[in-house]
Amino acid sequence: xxxxxxxxxxxxxxxxxxxxxxxxxxxxxxxxxxxxxxxxxxxxxxxxxxxxxxxxxxxxxxxxxxxxxxxxxxxxxxxxxxxxxxxxxxxxxxxxxxxxxxxxxxxxxxxxxxxxxxxxxxxxxxxxxxxxxxxxxxxxxxx
Numbered sequence: 652x653x654x655x656x657x658x659x660x661x662x663x664x665x666x667x668x669x670x671x672x673x674x675x676x677x678x679x680x681x682x683x684x685x686x687x688x689x690x691x692x693x694x695x696x697x698x699x700x701x702x703x704x705x706x707x708x709x710x711x712x713x714x715x716x717x718x719x720x721x722x723x724x725x726x727x728x729x730x731x732x733x734x735x736x737x738x739x740x741x742x743x744x745x746x747x748x749x750x751x752x753x754x755x756x757x758x759x760x761x762x763x764x765x766x767x768x769x770x771x772x773x774x775x776x777x778x779x780x781x782x783x784x785x786x787x788x789x790x791x792x793x794x
Contacts, residue, residue, distance in 0.1 A: 658719040678724065680701050680733060684716050685716050685718040686714040686715075686716060686717045686766070687714075687717065688711050688712065688713050688714075688717050688719060689711070689712040689713075689714070690709055690710075690711050691709065691710040691711075692707070692708075692709055693705070693708040693709060693710055693714075693778070694706070695707050695708075697727065697785060698771050698782075701727075703784055703785055704782065704784060704785065705782075705783060705784075705785045706781070706782055706783075707726075707746060707780070707781045707783060707789055708778065708779070708781075709778070709779045709780075709781070709789070710713075710733075710776065710777075710778055711774045711776065711777055711778075711779055712774055712775070712776045713735070713737060713740055713767065713768035713776075714768070714770050714774050714777060715768060715770055715771050715773055715774060716734060716768060716770075716771045717767065717768045718766065718767035718768070718773075719763065719766035719767065721727055721763065721793045722762075722766075722790050722791060722792065722793055723760060723761065723762050723763060723791050723792070723794065724757065724759065724761075724763065724781060724783070724789060724790065724791065724794050725759050725784065725787055725791055726759055726781040726782055726783030726784070726787075726789065727756070727758055727759060727781070727782040728756065728758075728763075728779055728780070728781050729754065729755075729756055729761050729781075729782075730749070730754060730755040730756070730776070730777050730778070730779050731752075731753075731754050731777060731778045731780075731782045732749045732750060732751050732752065732753050732754075732776075732777045733735045733751060733776045733777055733778065734751050734774075734775065734776050735751075735768065735769070735773055735774055735775025735776060736748060736749065736750050736768075736769035736770060737749050737766070737767065737768060737775045737777060738766075738767050738768075738769050738777055739755045739757075739763075739765055740755045740764050740765030740766075740767055741761040741762060741765075742761065742762040742764050742765055744761075746765050746780070748769055749777075762793045762794065763793075764793075
């Protein structure tokens, strides 16, 4: 007895049945997850006149299509866009599109709901300065 996938007619039927599934299948795992941001620590400084506080400065590059998960900082976060365009937003606020030279702020009680590259083809780079508690991670899960 021949294997059903080896006969010509069975092979055509199998392909005909499978083709719609292949064409309309969900995108692969790699296509659905945006690329991670590239975060480079630039500077950390304890603030002697503010015991327990420090400044942390980061350079963040969003590759094309990159997006952050919803998060918070438990810090005062000041963003300055160097190049490209990003979209930022906090819970209860409007999304804003930021070009080079533009700034954004989110505070210790804000939940950062939107942080992404506005472009699917070009990277975007910005500086983040965080005024935060020493020993606390700069990015925390949302509450």
